[in-house]
Amino acid sequence: MNMSKFKNGDIVINISIIWIFVVIIFTICVIAFCKNHVFATNVEEDTKTTVVAFEQNQKAVNIVDIMVENTGENNKKMVNEQRNIQFNTQYEDNPNLPKDEKQTKQEGKIGKVQVTSLQEYKNEEMVSEEIIESTTLEEAVTEVIYVGTSEFMKKYSVHIGDQMYLLEAESLKEKAQDDSNTICEIPRYLNVALEEAGDEWIKVKYNGNEGYIKTAYITSNTVTPLIVEKNRVASLKANLTIESDLSKPSGLTLSDYKTVLTNNVSDKNKIFENNAEVFYNAEQKYKINGIFLASVGIHESAWGTSSLAQNKFNLFGFAAYDRDPYNSAKTFESYEDAINTVAEALSTKYLHVAGTNISDGIVATGSYFNGTNVKSVNVRYASDEAWGEKVFSYMQYLYQKL
Numbered sequence: 001m002n003m004s005k006f007k008n009g010d011i012v013i014n015i016s017i018i019w020i021f022v023v024i025i026f027t028i029c030v031i032a033f034c035k036n037h038v039f040a041t042n043v044e045e046d047t048k049t050t051v052v053a054f055e056q057n058q059k060a061v062n063i064v065d066i067m068v069e070n071t072g073e074n075n076k077k078m079v080n081e082q083r084n085i086q087f088n089t090q091y092e093d094n095p096n097l098p099k100d101e102k103q104t105k106q107e108g109k110i111g112k113v114q115v116t117s118l119q120e121y122k123n124e125e126m127v128s129e130e131i132i133e134s135t136t137l138e139e140a141v142t143e144v145i146y147v148g149t150s151e152f153m154k155k156y157s158v159h160i161g162d163q164m165y166l167l168e169a170e171s172l173k174e175k176a177q178d179d180s181n182t183i184c185e186i187p188r189y190l191n192v193a194l195e196e197a198g199d200e201w202i203k204v205k206y207n208g209n210e211g212y213i214k215t216a217y218i219t220s221n222t223v224t225p226l227i228v229e230k231n232r233v234a235s236l237k238a239n240l241t242i243e244s245d246l247s248k249p250s251g252l253t254l255s256d257y258k259t260v261l262t263n264n265v266s267d268k269n270k271i272f273e274n275n276a277e278v279f280y281n282a283e284q285k286y287k288i289n290g291i292f293l294a295s296v297g298i299h300e301s302a303w304g305t306s307s308l309a310q311n312k313f314n315l316f317g318f319a320a321y322d323r324d325p326y327n328s329a330k331t332f333e334s335y336e337d338a339i340n341t342v343a344e345a346l347s348t349k350y351l352h353v354a355g356t357n358i359s360d361g362i363v364a365t366g367s368y369f370n371g372t373n374v375k376s377v378n379v380r381y382a383s384d385e386a387w388g389e390k391v392f393s394y395m396q397y398l399y400q401k402l
Helices: 003-036 063-071 151-156 227-239 254-260 276-286 290-301 307-312 335-351 374-381 387-400
Strands: 037-043 050-056 074-085 089-098 102-106 111-122 125-138 143-150 163-166 170-173 182-186 191-196 201-206 209-214 357-359
Touching (some): 143 151, 254 276, 276 290, 276 335, 290 335, 335 357, 335 374
Antiparallel strands (some): 102 143, 170 182, 201 209
């Protein structure tokens, strides 16, 4: 093989490639030059000689911009879309909220807007935007937040409408002034509903009356937990009147029954003390105020010392007619038997209208129904016109033992 001949051929090929490259470079330069310059022709009128000159092109083409535009590095597009309008938040002081507590007065609402815009992107990331048109579809609604300022309400952990309790008996005033007219008196430990908070006076509601009391005599169950039990007892006492509805339970607990029927000097044989739970259970079963029932027994049997009580277990003078009280009176098997029998009789015949379902299939006949307070029962139960008041005085005595 002729190696020298082969090498000479390689040299020819290499020179050809170089020339082709030079031609390409020259062509690119000419194109670039022509795009940046224009030819101008100046014709002189006298000599009719055409002079050719070059001048700078005022609208030069930027090759890089053209390349960027054509390669897609920058891209613009028109967009028509619906967007949200964020709502603002406004804060307002509220003297009827505990200090620093927040409460929403008005819910905020996001608005809507239709937007047409020209957006420019570079490398798939938006670099600029021009809003062409914007139309509000729905206005945003401002969120309004109350911020509490009441030191009093924060101290007692209460809100408007909550129950508060009197540490001492207090006068309910028409105005927040010491010399204002008194609407009524509120007993110690009773509860009132808070209506407006203040520093020295607060507005409250008690038994349907609205007025003002001083903050010095008030507390809450958060600050004074034991006040709730004291309030319960005080309410029982305050709600007892001669007009009280005896067809409803007394509200006393079993513990209360044991308290009021224990340690009574007059109960020498401890008949009522030993049957405290029986009276309580009778109240639950027969829809009758058990303290009224016990008071009838106390009055009729003189605390269990009468001959009927001693000999016939009859604490109530039940069926003891005036013509022959002792012999006509019913004899019971036990004090418990007497208590349940009379509880059912008073409930079904005196305290409920006919057809009232009492319990366990027991239905009221309403035979002697004349009302539900002690005076009404008196008319049909006893010939003594003062019987109702006497029985009620024993009820008061027992309630005061709470």
